[in-house]
Amino acid sequence: MRTTTAILLLLILLMVLLRACVDGYRPVIIVHGIFDGPKQFQTLALFINETHPGTEVTVVDLYKHMSSLKPLWKQVQNFHRAIEPIMEKARDGVHLLCFSQGGLICRALLSTTPNHNIHNFIALSSPLAGQYGDTDYLQQVFPGCVKDMIFLVCYNRVGQRVSICQYWNDPHHRPSYLKNNKFLPVLNGDTPHDKIKSWRENFLHIKKLVLIGGPDDGVITPWQSSHFGFYNSKERVVEMRNQEFYRNDTFGLKTLSARGDLSLCLCSGVKHMHWHSNFTVFTNCIEKWLT
Numbered sequence: 001m002r003t004t005t006a007i008l009l010l011l012i013l014l015m016v017l018l019r020a021c022v023d024g025y026r027p028v029i030i031v032h033g034i035f036d037g038p039k040q041f042q043t044l045a046l047f048i049n050e051t052h053p054g055t056e057v058t059v060v061d062l063y064k065h066m067s068s069l070k071p072l073w074k075q076v077q078n079f080h081r082a083i084e085p086i087m088e089k090a091r092d093g094v095h096l097l098c099f100s101q102g103g104l105i106c107r108a109l110l111s112t113t114p115n116h117n118i119h120n121f122i123a124l125s126s127p128l129a130g131q132y133g134d135t136d137y138l139q140q141v142f143p144g145c146v147k148d149m150i151f152l153v154c155y156n157r158v159g160q161r162v163s164i165c166q167y168w169n170d171p172h173h174r175p176s177y178l179k180n181n182k183f184l185p186v187l188n189g190d191t192p193h194d195k196i197k198s199w200r201e202n203f204l205h206i207k208k209l210v211l212i213g214g215p216d217d218g219v220i221t222p223w224q225s226s227h228f229g230f231y232n233s234k235e236r237v238v239e240m241r242n243q244e245f246y247r248n249d250t251f252g253l254k255t256l257s258a259r260g261d262l263s264l265c266l267c268s269g270v271k272h273m274h275w276h277s278n279f280t281v282f283t284n285c286i287e288k289w290l291t
């Protein structure tokens with residue numbers, strides 16, 4: 001008789017626990033892009049609250065506006081510090097949704113954090129394979145400079161103190177990019193280093209990688225960089241699957257794809273500053289990954 005009661009109690013306890021798991025949505029952490037901050041993500045937070053009521057949404061309040069130009073490895077360190085307590089509290093893990101430059105910060109954070117509990121990583125229009133284009137953003141940072149000159153400014157120690165320079169990927173100056181860019185080629189394993197293997201393992205702790213972008217973005221150049229494609233030396237776009245870092249599985253992309261955990265979402269008609277406030281984008285590409 002006593003065992004039956006014990007089993008019954010255990011079953012009830014299990015059911016309560018299970019309910020708590022099924023009912024709750026994982027916390028969502030949002031990392032903003034260049035020149036913006038938490039304010040620009042209020043609409044997105046509302047979308048999440050409307051579709052998944054009760055979700056704890058945090059837009060990390062760091063490196064806003066002009067501060068977003070600070071060196072990326074330093075930013076990665078401090079974003080990590082801000083995110084850590086949220087991860088620790090969430091037994092079931094969290095989701096990470098990162099916009100534009102923020103996507104690179106998150107990518108780096110995932111690779112350099114052992115045993116993180118980030119479940120799904122959503123990169124919303126991020127220059128994941130680099131940036132090479134004349135845009136308003138470039139003019140704000142380096143007025144009067146055109147894309148073919150930027151390597152002179154960026155690929156040296158002083159230039160590397162500006163975030164944009166750390167993912168500036170000039171296809172006509174590959175050796176200089178590999179030698180002098182201290183962020184992107186290191187992160188993507190294009191320049192060899194002894195942490196590549198452990199960084200790949202760390203990155204592969206995510207459950208899903210979701211890449212969102214589209215041809216009307218107007219800022220990310222080429223726009224395929226949001227899907228890990230990039231220019232070759234003739235400025236023709238080589239898609240992700242033909243990139244060397246994919247073929248060599250340098251940081252885990254090919255493994256994710258083989259595991260069935262890579263999702264690409266392509267949306268037309270979306271300008272760069274509209275990605276996070278477009279409800280169609282949210283329903284088609286984001287909502288289902290935030291459970």
Ligand SMILES: *[C@@H]1O[C@H](CO)[C@@H](O)[C@H](O)[C@H]1NC(C)=O
Nearest residue numbers: 045046048049050053054057
């Ligand atoms: C989320 O939605 C509920 C209503 O469903 C509302 O009461 C609450 O204030 C909203 N929270 C935020 C942060 O918008």
Ligand SMILES: *[C@@H]1O[C@H](CO)[C@@H](O)[C@H](O)[C@H]1NC(C)=O
Nearest residue numbers: 189190191244245247248250
């Ligand atoms: C990919 O692998 C080839 C052959 O092992 C090697 O020569 C090349 O440097 C690697 N490239 C990257 C980006 O890992």
Ligand SMILES: *[C@@H]1O[C@H](CO)[C@@H](O)[C@H](O)[C@H]1NC(C)=O
Nearest residue numbers: 267268269270274278280281
């Ligand atoms: C929102 O996204 C849809 C689907 O990609 C697109 O057709 C539409 O133009 C977008 N609207 C805005 C204002 O970005």
